Amino acid sequence: MRSIGTFSLWLGIVACSKDSSNTPTGSGTGTGSSGSAAPQVAVAAPGTVEVFVDEVSVAKVGKDQIAKWPRLDTLVPEDARRLGTWKTVYLRGSGPKPAEINQPSSTYPELVGALFPADDGQPAFGMFDPVELAKHGKPGLRQDELREIRIVRGKSERGGDHQGGGAAEDPLKLVLKVIVGGKEHPLSGEKILAIPREPMPGSPDTKGWPLSKLLAAADVTKFTKLVLIDAAGTALTIEKKDFDDKTTIPFIKLNRQGSLRFRMLKKQGEGWQYAGDLRALSTIKVD
Numbered sequence: 001m002r003s004i005g006t007f008s009l010w011l012g013i014v015a016c017s018k019d020s021s022n023t024p025t026g027s028g029t030g031t032g033s034s035g036s037a038a039p040q041v042a043v044a045a046p047g048t049v050e051v052f053v054d055e056v057s058v059a060k061v062g063k064d065q066i067a068k069w070p071r072l073d074t075l076v077p078e079d080a081r082r083l084g085t086w087k088t089v090y091l092r093g094s095g096p097k098p099a100e101i102n103q104p105s106s107t108y109p110e111l112v113g114a115l116f117p118a119d120d121g122q123p124a125f126g127m128f129d130p131v132e133l134a135k136h137g138k139p140g141l142r143q144d145e146l147r148e149i150r151i152v153r154g155k156s157e158r159g160g161d162h163q164g165g166g167a168a169e170d171p172l173k174l175v176l177k178v179i180v181g182g183k184e185h186p187l188s189g190e191k192i193l194a195i196p197r198e199p200m201p202g203s204p205d206t207k208g209w210p211l212s213k214l215l216a217a218a219d220v221t222k223f224t225k226l227v228l229i230d231a232a233g234t235a236l237t238i239e240k241k242d243f244d245d246k247t248t249i250p251f252i253k254l255n256r257q258g259s260l261r262f263r264m265l266k267k268q269g270e271g272w273q274y275a276g277d278l279r280a281l282s283t284i285k286v287d
Contacts, residue, residue, distance in 0.1 A: 045060075047122065048062050049146050051148075058075070061123075066116065066123050070114060083104065084106075088100055089104055089152075090150040094147075098148075101127070111140055126138075128140065135193065171254055174258065175187070176192065176260060176284065178220060178284045179285045185220070192217070197253075200253065208254065209253070211262070212243060212250075214252060227287070228262060228278055228281060230280045230281055249272075250265075251265055261278070262278040263276065264277070
């Protein structure tokens with residue numbers, strides 16, 4: 001686990017256009033890497049985190065809500081939830097300067113930001129793998145003694161980038177319906193998340209489950225074909241021959257929206273290509 005404070009310098013170097021003299025200090029009128037006015041210290045009740053979007057206060061999050069480990073994008077207005085528009089996120093703790101995360105959606109494409117209670121009960125912020133967040137596990141990086149979050153959006157991206165928009169689902173409440181001979185064998189999110197994950201072929205930092213592991217968890221061992229259906233009703237048929245650990249692997253991961261993302265991976269030379277894609281897998285029909 002890494003501290004966001006430790007990574008602030010590295011993130012600043014990555015954002016090569018940033019002028020270090022413009023780092024927000026919480027006072028004065030200097031500008032940050034986003035070119036907006038420097039965040040000012042918020043006055044909030046102890047244990048409360050105030051959230052701003054483009055200098056507008058949008059939420060004051062108290063201890064009771066923080067105890068539920070809320071995702072940051074669920075705490076802002078709907079039109080501000082597109083993660084791809086977030087240029088910089090400033091996190092103010094007890095120090096004189098806020099920590100920064102530049103371009104969080106592209107810098108940490110597999111992680112989501114959330115508030116949570118630290119061991120001492122004080123508010124903290126972390127960037128989590130979606131499965132770790134669902135389990136209330138450990139963040140990849142964190143900021144403790146949190147008092148204030150300021151999200152600065154990039155003006156040029158607001159009209160077109162919808163990455164990460166919309167409300168996130170609780171993955172522990174999802175249900176994957178596995179239908180065999182007309183009979184349902186529901187696979188709960190809790191049971192799915194308990195299955196050990198594996199690195200996705202061609203992308204070792206992405207972890208999930210080969211489809212065969214989820215079928216085994218639903219006691220499906222024999223079939224000739226499968227019909228996979230997503231929440232929008234899109235269907236994808238997979239034959240038994242499509243299961244080949246060397247050249248073709250049906251793979252599932254938990255995405256940042258709390259849904260099951262299905263991808264059919266096929267070996268192409270030394271790499272892997274996507275041959276099928278479902279964004280929110282909901283049903284598997286077994287023949």
